[in-house]
Amino acid sequence: MSPSTSTTYSVTVTDGNGCESSTSIMVTVNALPAATIMGDTELCVGETTRLTASGGTSYLWSNGVTAYWIDVTPAVSTTYTVTVTDGNGASKLSITVTVNHHRQRRSWVRTPPPRRAAAGNRRQRLRVKFKHHGDSKSTTNSDDHGRYRNL
Numbered sequence: 001m002s003p004s005t006s007t008t009y010s011v012t013v014t015d016g017n018g019c020e021s022s023t024s025i026m027v028t029v030n031a032l033p034a035a036t037i038m039g040d041t042e043l044c045v046g047e048t049t050r051l052t053a054s055g056g057t058s059y060l061w062s063n064g065v066t067a068y069w070i071d072v073t074p075a076v077s078t079t080y081t082v083t084v085t086d087g088n089g090a091s092k093l094s095i096t097v098t099v100n101h102h103r104q105r106r107s108w109v110r111t112p113p114p115r116r117a118a119a120g121n122r123r124q125r126l127r128v129k130f131k132h133h134g135d136s137k138s139t140t141n142s143d144d145h146g147r148y149r150n151l
């Protein structure tokens with residue numbers, strides 16, 4: 001028997017003379033750890049993420065690490081599994097980290113060279129903010145030839 005909730009089991013035995021004897025036992029089912037895994041699940045080649053498990057008192061990752069966290073730098077998409085244990089038992093969870101193999105594009109903006117300022121005969125540099133699809137904002141500065149580079 002494998003009850004999913006706490007249950008009382010009873011048995012009654014009757015002998016050939018009609019005498020009965022009964023007993024009961026309570027089987028308590030404790031909840032398994034409410035385990036979770038957190039971390040970035042999409043990376044570019046060469047990036048590292050920290051996977052963090054919680055909800056237990058001990059942890060065992062599929063790579064043998066027994067800490068509650070692991071830092072991973074997968075070369076290909078990889079599934080990591082952790083067994084989270086507490087006083088009531090163990091829960092096993094998995095997380096897949098997907099590695100994006102597309103090359104990251106460099107962005108250049110070409111403009112005419114900055115004009116020389118009247119006072120001090122210095123070139124004016126421009127600061128530009130732009131957003132790549134799916135990336136956070138990047139800031140660039142122009143060089144003395146009107147080219148921009150990522151900061």
